[in-house]
Amino acid sequence: xxxxxxxRTVRRSVGVVAxxxxxxxxxxxxxxAHVEVASEGxxxxxxxxxxxxxxxxxxxxxxxxxxxxxxxxxIAPADVTYGEGPTGWKLAPTxxxxxxxxxxxxxxxxxxxxxVVRQLPDAKSLVFKTLQTYDDGRVDxxxxxxxxxxGGHGHSAPVLELxxxxxxxxxxxxxxTAPPSPSAPPTTEPADAxxxxxxxxxxxxxxxxxxxxxLPIGIAVAVLALAGGGLWWFLKRRRGGTA
Numbered sequence: 542x543x544x545x546x547x548x549r550t551v552r553r554s555v556g557v558v559a560x561x562x563x564x565x566x567x568x569x570x571x572x573x574a575h576v577e578v579a580s581e582g583x584x585x586x587x588x589x590x591x592x593x594x595x596x597x598x599x600x601x602x603x604x605x606x607x608x609x610x611x612x613x614x615x616i617a618p619a620d621v622t623y624g625e626g627p628t629g630w631k632l633a634p635t636x637x638x639x640x641x642x643x644x645x646x647x648x649x650x651x652x653x654x655x656x657v658v659r660q661l662p663d664a665k666s667l668v669f670k671t672l673q674t675y676d677d678g679r680v681d682x683x684x685x686x687x688x689x690x691x692g693g694h695g696h697s698a699p700v701l702e703l704x705x706x707x708x709x710x711x712x713x714x715x716x717x718t719a720p721p722s723p724s725a726p727p728t729t730e731p732a733d734a735x736x737x738x739x740x741x742x743x744x745x746x747x748x749x750x751x752x753x754x755x756l757p758i759g760i761a762v763a764v765l766a767l768a769g770g771g772l773w774w775f776l777k778r779r780r781g782g783t784a
Contacts, residue, residue, distance in 0.1 A: 575597050575683070575697070575699075576594065576595070576596045576597070576608075576669075576671045576673065576683040576698075576699045577594070577595045577699050578592055578593070578594050578595075578667075578669050578699040578700070578701045579592075579593050579595075579701070580592050580593065580701060582704070583661065583701055583702070583703050583704065584661070584703060584704040584705070584706060584707060585661055585662065585663045585664060585665075585703045585704065585705060585706040585710070586660060586661060586662075586663050586706040586707070586710035586711070586712065587660070587661050587706075587707075587710075588659065588660045588713065589657060589658075589659065589660075590657065590658045590660075590661050591624055591655055591656070591657050591658075592655060592656050592657075592658060592669075592701065593653070593654075593655045594608070594610075594652075594653070594654055594655065594656075594669075594671075594699065595651060595652075595653050596608055596651060596652040596653075596671070596673055596683075597651045598648075598649060598650060598651055598652075599673075599681055600648070600649075600675050600677070600679060601648065601649060602648060602677065603645070603648060603675035603676050603677035603679060604645035604646045604647055604648050604650065604675060604676050605645065605646050605650075605651075605652045605673060605674070605675055605676075606642060606643070606644070606645045606646075606674055606675060606676045607640055607641070607642035607672075607673075607674040608640065608641050608642070608652065608654070608671055608672070608673055608674070609635065609638065609639075609640045609671065609672040609674070610638045610639055610640070610641075610669050610670070610671050611637050611638045611669070611670040611671070611684075612637065612638040612639070612669070613662070613664070613667040613668050613669065614662065614664075615661075615662025615663070615664060615667075616658055616661070616662060616667075617715070617716055618634035618635060618636070618637070618638060618639055619634065619716045620658055620659035620660065620716050621634070621638075621639050621656050621657070621658055621659075622656065622657045623641070623654075623656060623657075624654070624655030624656050624657055625654060625655050626641055626643075626652070626653070626654030626655070627643055627644075627646055627652060627653075627654065628643070628644070629643040629644045630642060630643030630644075630654065631643060632656065639656070641654050641656075642674075645675070645676040659713070659716060660712065660713050661703060662712075663706055663712070664703060665702070665703055666700055666701060666702050666703060667700065667701045667703065668686065668698050668699070668700050669698060669699045669700075669701065670683065670684040670698040671683040671684070671698065671699060672684070681696060682696055683696045683697065683698050683699065684696065684698050685697050685698060686698060687700070
């Protein structure tokens with residue numbers, strides 16, 4: 542009788558192990574989430590290259606609201622423009638890269654977006670470390686390098702492999718920086734400021750009733766002329782009367 546029980550017991554044990562293994566795989570599923578970057582025919586020193594990013598969600602209760610990307614050496618934030626992405630999302634440059642953000646996507650939904658890079662650097666591969674933010678404040682950090690993750694439950698950064706540069710390809714001139722803002726216009730006095738110097742003519746003395754020296758002198762000259770003329774006429778007439 543014992544010989545008939547052993548195979549049944551073994552079969553049950555195998556079933557339990559299989560169920561446990563399946564449960565472990567289900568629970569470990571979120572570990573397969575990732576952020577990936579791809580570009581068709583990506584090549585060193587290629588110009589106006591479209592990069593496609595795919596950010597998988599790791600949350601079953603919150604939606605993704607923002608992805609912050611740290612650009613590799615050789616790509617400046619000013620060299621990146623927005624392509625396509627979720628409705629209402631926009632790109633904004635940062636000191637070391639850029640962000641794409643907007644209204645939270647539906648819970649459980651991944652985010653796919655694209656950017657256009659002015660020119661890829663002369664390199665074999667490019668690492669785009671990424672911070673993934675949800676509307677509940679959670680942040681997934683996709684910043685680990687493949688060799689440092691050890692193949693375990695890591696958050697590896699997305700990596701883009703590049704082909705060798707085309708013959709004769711050369712780096713383009715750096716993106717021109719924004720021109721300095723024009724100097725501020727000279728400060729003007731406020732409308733209610735008092736003038737610092739008189740702006741009225743010197744004849745103000747007349748308006749104030751003060752006497753001007755030219756007027757009395759003219760009157761005196763006229764009086765003397767009349768008096769002199771009268772005296773001359775009087776003397777002439779007197780001589781004529783005595784003759």
